[in-house]
Amino acid sequence: MMVWLILLPLLWASFAFLLGPGRGVWLAMAGLLAQLWLAYALAEEIVASGVAEHAVGGWGAPLGIDLVADGLSAAMLLLTQCVALPLAVYASAYFKRDDPAATYFWPLVGFLLAGLNALFLSADLFNSYVTLELLGLAAVGLVAAGGGAQQIASALRYLFATLVGSGAYLLGVALIYGTYGTVSTVTLTPLIGAGAPDLVWIAGGLMVVGLMLKTALFPFHFWLPPAHGGAPAPVSALLSAVVVKASFYLILRLWIGPFSSLTVAANLVVWLPALLGMLAVFWGSYQAIRAERLKMLVAYSTVAQLGYLFLIFPLLVSAGALQAVIMQVFAHGLAKAAMFAAAGTLIKATGQDTVAGLAGVAERLPVTLFAFGLAGVTLMGLPPSSGFLAKWQLIELALSQQYWVIAFVVLVGGLLAAVYVFRVLRQAFLLAPAGSVVMPVPRTLEWTAFVLAAASVLLGLRGVELMQLVGIT
Amino acid sequence: MKRLLVVLGAVCFVVLLLGAMFDLAPASVQLHAAVAANLPASGVEHPVTAVLLNFRGYDTLLEIAVLLLAMIVILATGIDTAADVRPSVNPVLQALAKLAAPLMIMVAVYLLWAGAFRPGGAFQAGAVLAAAAVLLHLVELLPGWQSPSTRLRLGLAGGFLVFLAVGAGSLMRGALLEYPPEHAGRLILLVESGLTVSLGLILAGLFLLLSRDDGDGP
Amino acid sequence: MTGELLFASVGVILFALGVAGVLLIGHLLRRVLAFNVMGSGAFLVLVGLAQRNGIADPVPQAMVLTGIVVAVAATALALALVRRLYVLTGKLELSQDDDE
Numbered sequence: 001m002m003v004w005l006i007l008l009p010l011l012w013a014s015f016a017f018l019l020g021p022g023r024g025v026w027l028a029m030a031g032l033l034a035q036l037w038l039a040y041a042l043a044e045e046i047v048a049s050g051v052a053e054h055a056v057g058g059w060g061a062p063l064g065i066d067l068v069a070d071g072l073s074a075a076m077l078l079l080t081q082c083v084a085l086p087l088a089v090y091a092s093a094y095f096k097r098d099d100p101a102a103t104y105f106w107p108l109v110g111f112l113l114a115g116l117n118a119l120f121l122s123a124d125l126f127n128s129y130v131t132l133e134l135l136g137l138a139a140v141g142l143v144a145a146g147g148g149a150q151q152i153a154s155a156l157r158y159l160f161a162t163l164v165g166s167g168a169y170l171l172g173v174a175l176i177y178g179t180y181g182t183v184s185t186v187t188l189t190p191l192i193g194a195g196a197p198d199l200v201w202i203a204g205g206l207m208v209v210g211l212m213l214k215t216a217l218f219p220f221h222f223w224l225p226p227a228h229g230g231a232p233a234p235v236s237a238l239l240s241a242v243v244v245k246a247s248f249y250l251i252l253r254l255w256i257g258p259f260s261s262l263t264v265a266a267n268l269v270v271w272l273p274a275l276l277g278m279l280a281v282f283w284g285s286y287q288a289i290r291a292e293r294l295k296m297l298v299a300y301s302t303v304a305q306l307g308y309l310f311l312i313f314p315l316l317v318s319a320g321a322l323q324a325v326i327m328q329v330f331a332h333g334l335a336k337a338a339m340f341a342a343a344g345t346l347i348k349a350t351g352q353d354t355v356a357g358l359a360g361v362a363e364r365l366p367v368t369l370f371a372f373g374l375a376g377v378t379l380m381g382l383p384p385s386s387g388f389l390a391k392w393q394l395i396e397l398a399l400s401q402q403y404w405v406i407a408f409v410v411l412v413g414g415l416l417a418a419v420y421v422f423r424v425l426r427q428a429f430l431l432a433p434a435g436s437v438v439m440p441v442p443r444t445l446e447w448t449a450f451v452l453a454a455a456s457v458l459l460g461l462r463g464v465e466l467m468q469l470v471g472i473t
Numbered sequence: 474m475k476r477l478l479v480v481l482g483a484v485c486f487v488v489l490l491l492g493a494m495f496d497l498a499p500a501s502v503q504l505h506a507a508v509a510a511n512l513p514a515s516g517v518e519h520p521v522t523a524v525l526l527n528f529r530g531y532d533t534l535l536e537i538a539v540l541l542l543a544m545i546v547i548l549a550t551g552i553d554t555a556a557d558v559r560p561s562v563n564p565v566l567q568a569l570a571k572l573a574a575p576l577m578i579m580v581a582v583y584l585l586w587a588g589a590f591r592p593g594g595a596f597q598a599g600a601v602l603a604a605a606a607v608l609l610h611l612v613e614l615l616p617g618w619q620s621p622s623t624r625l626r627l628g629l630a631g632g633f634l635v636f637l638a639v640g641a642g643s644l645m646r647g648a649l650l651e652y653p654p655e656h657a658g659r660l661i662l663l664v665e666s667g668l669t670v671s672l673g674l675i676l677a678g679l680f681l682l683l684s685r686d687d688g689d690g691p
Numbered sequence: 692m693t694g695e696l697l698f699a700s701v702g703v704i705l706f707a708l709g710v711a712g713v714l715l716i717g718h719l720l721r722r723v724l725a726f727n728v729m730g731s732g733a734f735l736v737l738v739g740l741a742q743r744n745g746i747a748d749p750v751p752q753a754m755v756l757t758g759i760v761v762a763v764a765a766t767a768l769a770l771a772l773v774r775r776l777y778v779l780t781g782k783l784e785l786s787q788d789d790d791e
């Protein structure tokens with residue numbers, strides 16, 4: 001079942017390519033619907049009967065490659081398909097016929113999703129490298145597709161960042177293979193003890209830093225705002241909601257898997273990502289507060305929200321930490337997809353990508369603005385949203401270990417998020433200047449954003465099931 | 474300042490890493506022994522081909538996806554429609570290229586067949602095919618590509634689709650890319666033949682799509 | 692020191708050179724080349740370190756073949772973008788002003 005989650009997007013992506021430029025939307029929809037069902041069924045299966053495994057080729061690790069689906073992977077798979085389907089509907093209404101950005105949009109999305117799903121299932125460090133490259137190149141392609149000079153430049157910057165990131169990861173894998181003779185995470189985990197040779201420490205450092213670069217953690221975030229802010233709205237939404245989480249997921253996997261003895265042995269190391277995460281929360285929020293372009297504001301908000309994810313590393317020793325961070329991944333994933341989708345609709349309607357140009361949209365596009373506001377509620381962490389649940393758990397964990405600083409950052413981050421969200425809402429409720437035109441937009445654009453935003457809030461009421469799923473290891 | 478920092482960092486990195494690399498204990502897992510032990514069941518005699526298409530065939534499947542994807546991204550980014558302006562080509566070169574191309578195709582077929590028991594295989598064969606296409610393009614016997622026709626797209630994606638079909642078929646019978654030992658050799662040859670054609674076309678395409686030369690100025 | 696370990700050491704140096712190149716070089720074509728130097732360095736470490744005892748191991752060799760194909764794809768993609776940027780702007784460098 002889990003293997004089809006990888007094969008299916010590859011299949012519909014290839015067939016969409018065969019159909020030709022601009023074609024393949026129905027193939028994609030059918031495929032995405034089936035993938036959503038598969039991901040849901042996989043999660044149910046894991047809840048019922050525990051971790052699922054698949055030995056590719058029938059060989060089994062370490063000779064072959066193993067795929068492993070535990071609660072963590074199933075949750076990420078579920079989020080990916082849940083975000084992808086509404087965004088695909090959104091994209092089908094967003095791109096005009098003959099839009100240059102849409103020539104090969106569906107094949108690229110298919111390869112992107114295959115890369116994501118394969119990455120979440122992989123239990124092999126080298127295989128993860130290949131999935132990372134598949135994912136990274138597809139993401140760069142989506143940013144660049146049909147774009148002007150600005151978009152190509154940001155795609156290039158993104159490409160170099162992602163290539164250096166995976167290059168560092170690959171060198172780490174090479175050192176690990178050299179030391180232990182295997183790249184299977186299942187085989188490696190018992191082999192790497194606290195007394196591992198220095199080479200393994202260097203390898204771990206290289207892999208984690210490379211992945212941080214791909215996750216755009218402060219100060220490696222420089223490539224994210226132009227790439228996510230410059231791409232077409234459905235692409236920005238997909239990239240911000242799930243693509244950056246994929247490399248974070250891999251860090252988390254390494255941290256609690258093969259390198260767990262190392263991270264437990266060096267308890268100061270855990271504060272490095274947390275420190276960068278704190279800086280990311282402040283810097284990203286600050287830039288979002290002063291951004292003039294709407295999509296840049298949303299993109300910098302992603303930089304800030306990614307910061308929260310890294311606050312978890314000092315807390316990982318306590319039970320419930322994994323649940324808290326995955327809840328934050330879900331909250332941000334759904335909310336940010338909704339926010340970018342809503343921003344794209346607003347920009348389409350007003351014809352300009354500035355916060356100042358939003359005056360008057362409140363009465364013309366109430367659904368879209370409501371979606372933006374609801375997504376904002378999740379980002380701020382107000383009850384009953386999933387963002388509230390995530391932050392509440394984070395603060396509880398931090399207080400139980402008396403890490404006041406983490407609790408403080410989470411609280412202040414929520415306030416800062418409120419500042420930039422209300423900046424947009426306030427502008428939207430101003431009276432429109434005379435002579436401004438708000439163009440009509442397809443209803444589909446408005447309602448898909450709304451569905452995503454509503455999901456990010458309502459998940460807060462159904463958080464228990466998700467936490468139960470994540471707990472299965 | 475930035476230059477100094479980067480160079481200093483790089484030097485420190487090299488010293489640290491080289492220091493850690495020497496006197497390393499032997500690896501605890503010896504995969505080459507496992508490969509040798511399972512080679513008879515893999516369907517091919519050459520260990521690297523066995524790893525590429527059987528033991529770690531899944532990596533290869535994804536890697537072909539990456540290559541096809543790069544090709545699609547280039548198409549999606551937009552091709553310049555500027556006319557090909559080239560100095561006229563020496564007829565002797567054209568005649569030589571016409572002689573070389575069939576030979577190169579033969580070499581490609583040999584490499585494909587040899588991959589089962591000695592260095593060779595789909596990638597090398599595809600690269601030779603692509604080189605033949607590039608050669609023909611350079612002597613103006615093969616035009617550059619602008620937007621591939623349906624037939625060409627079928628050629629580009631065909632090898633990957635054959636690989637996917639073999640994967641899906643094996644998944645329905647058991648595990649992904651699990652070949653029954655008695656058919657493994659034939660299935661691998663089927664996959665490799667498809668890949669040779671598609672890899673040749675993709676690698677050639679990476680060149681032919683980008684080669685539309687519009688002179689020196691923008 | 693075995694010959695294989697020498698390969699790995701050269702690989703480490705190449706990797707560091709490549710990363711420094713990507714970080715420092717403004718000219719995009721040369722930056723793409725620097726990325727390739729970096730990749731080759733990682734591949735050398737992969738085959739060199741794994742076979743340091745002089746025993747041939749087909750697994751890292753196959754991994755490097757996979758890595759090379761991925762690097763070819765990435766290079767082609769990078770060149771296509773560089774070329775596109777050149778057609779659109781006439782420049783072979785990324786401007787610094789929108790770097791933040």
